[in-house]
Amino acid sequence: MSRKKTVAIGFIGSTLDRVGQGANRWSKWRPTIGLCQQQDLLIDRLELIHGTDARDIGLAERLRSDICQVSPETDVCLHAMPLRNPWDFEEVYGALHDFAAGYTFDTEQEDYLVHITTGTHVAQICWFLLTEARYLPAKLIQTSPARRRDESNEVPGTHALIDLDLSRYDRIATRFQHERLEGLAFLKSGIATRNTAFNRTIEQIERVALRSKAPMLLIGPTGAGKSFLARRIYELKRGRHQVDGRFVEVNCATLRGDGAMSTLFGHARGAFTGAQSAREGLLRAADGGMLFLDEIGELGADEQAMLLKAIEEKRFFPLGSDKEVTSDFLLMAGTHRDLRSRVAEGRFREDLLARINLWTFDLPGLAGRREDIEPNIDFELERHAREQGHLVRFNLEARRRYLSFATSSEAMWSGNFRELSASITRMATLADSGRIDEANVQEEIDRLRRAWGLDLSGDELDLLLGSQAKDMDLFDRLQLASVIEVCRQADNLSDAGRRLFGVSRQAKAQPNDADRLRKYLARFGLEWGQVKRGK
Known part of the structure; x- marks a missing residue:
């Protein structure tokens, strides 16, 4: 099987690659030339990026000629890249992003290296970001001058490869796994939960919380811990420096009328009777932080429409104001309602539901x-x-x-x-x-x-049934408890039977209520005397 070709991509070093004149240049370390002189690394093709002025073009041609002398196997391809300011991060990143997007990578036949020794510090940072994000399917390569000159007076220097696939570094991977387990424990408040489904949910929430800025929806009954978990998610993100604003929480079930609009979006002075001063509103208070809207299904139609705009555009109009304000907040929502049913009933906006349920997590009750x-x-x-x-x-x-x-x-x-x-x-x-x-x-x-x-003490029922009580469905426990209460109020077995079967006994020619009750109690290993005495 033939080996894969090695392709290097990098900038011309406008200072380091330009050192020396004439034959003198061979006594100087030049990173681009040195890259192609490594004894244990053959560069089959070098994609060399340079500026567009005459001086840069001349340097590029000289480097291509010199590489042809020291490494004739290397094919040098020159790429002119006009950069008005090589220290402008936005310009450099955009140019390199466009270069990567337009380049035809053939990972089946070629391995790629990004040379980060040359170029400005801004360019090096951009190379790193683009490679780490896999816009460039490559490893980074760093070259440096040798400490001592060899006898041949050549100065190839040394190189080091940097693979950004962190999963390959055992120590780093172990550390990340440890931090992730800490994050999971933090979300669970240190409680060693034993429920498999809940543990799986928390693992997914931890991943999403640290990787996404999209809204999250927590669904669960009242008291299931939605509010508590939302605050823990906020604290986890703040601990990782993903938010620096406040955690703002509101129960939407408490919002009504103009007060709802004002509470959420703020209002201008004089917007309504009693509005003697302007109000910021909770969405603006959450700027840079997290907004938790509990019971979001209770929001009115107008508030839903404004909230959708605020989520999508980060802009909205305070009540009574003709001037838009901005707020960049992360949204978490909670509800115990079936929001799809409320959409079908016309009580919740379908487009708002589509916007907030990208990440939906069900929290089981106790x-x-x-x-x-x-x-x-x-x-x-x-x-x-x-x-x-x-x-x-x-x-x-x-x-x-x-x-x-x-x-x-x-x-x-x-x-x-x-x-x-x-x-x-x-x-x-x-x-x-x-x-x-x-x-x-x-x-x-x-x-x-x-x-x-x-009505019947659970402890009493346990005493009557012993270990059998733990194996009973709640339906059977409640039914048996009611039967025993009737038995204790009755004078005898037949009296209890007549009370319990007062309707169905009318359809029987010879009702035997006592026998029916005796057989029912026998299903649980009970006798009339035990039930009546309560022992």
Whole structure:
């Protein structure tokens, strides 16, 4: 198999390549000539960029002639590039970008090197950026003069290759991986989450947060942690110097009428009754930072239209003003609504949804992440300790009982993580001597069950059923709890049966309500006496 050709691309060194006159030039190190003299590197073709004045053109021709002497295998192709100011970053980058875009790269047959020794510092930076971004499928090559002159009096110097594929550098790759894991832990607040789907979501959010400026949409029920996660994303980006402005948050469900427009976009003085002074508005307050619009599905139609313009153009009109203002902010949005359904109902703009849902992430509620309840309990206890200045812990049996209830299908957690946080805070506040005991736990379980409309104590049901209780669906637990409540109010088994089967028994010629109830209880290993006694 024939070897791939090596192609080098670079500027003429207007100072270093010009040293020496006549034969004297061979005693001087010239980077472009030295590049083609490397013993272990054959340059098959050199794409040499030079200026357009007569002096630069003459130097280019002389270098091509000299390279022909020292490396006849090298084909030198000259490219005139008019640069009014080689120190103007925008001009140089644009010129080199156009050069790369118009060049025909054949990576199957050729390997490419970008010579960064010559040219201005601006040109070197532009070479690096274009190569790192893969506009140039190349490695960088740096040449330098030799420390000692060899006996032949030739001065080829040395060279070093720089491969910008950082994944090939084990130490750097390890460091980046470590930083990425730190970023993931930061987004999860240090909580060792165990839910596979949630961990996968956080990994994607971490990648997007650090690589994209596009809006992000967080979907999840109230209390699922959308606001908290949005702030962590902002802090992660700020720690990587991607934002330097404020984190601005607003719940769109609280915005109504002119107040909504004013809050978001600001207003001019006299825009409406009571507007005695101008107001900046939250979008301008978020300039250079991040704006988090929670419950974005509650925005009115006018606010949606203005928001779309502000996202796309970074410009908008404050209420009552004929002068546009600008704000360059990153947008995050949150909702518990099905926005596509609201689009179908005509209550949310389809074009706005298309603009904000490039990156959409579903955050499950606490009931969908029951395996994460235990680490979140520890997190809430540590947060309580930081805020109150003293540490509170469960005793062993109390922790077991609370975890058993909290992770069971009976625990509804309709308020999600916010409700769990409140539950832990209540127990920690009421705990004596810094220990949450069984009495604290039972009191909290009863409080949660009342809040969720569950009549029978979950602890009682666990005592009646033993280990079988953990294997029951919530549907069966709720149904059985209701049946037991009726049984305890009844005088005997037959009375309970008549109450429970009062409608269906009418269709039977010989109803046997007691037998039906006895068989139902037997499905769970229960007898009438146990249910009536509560043991």
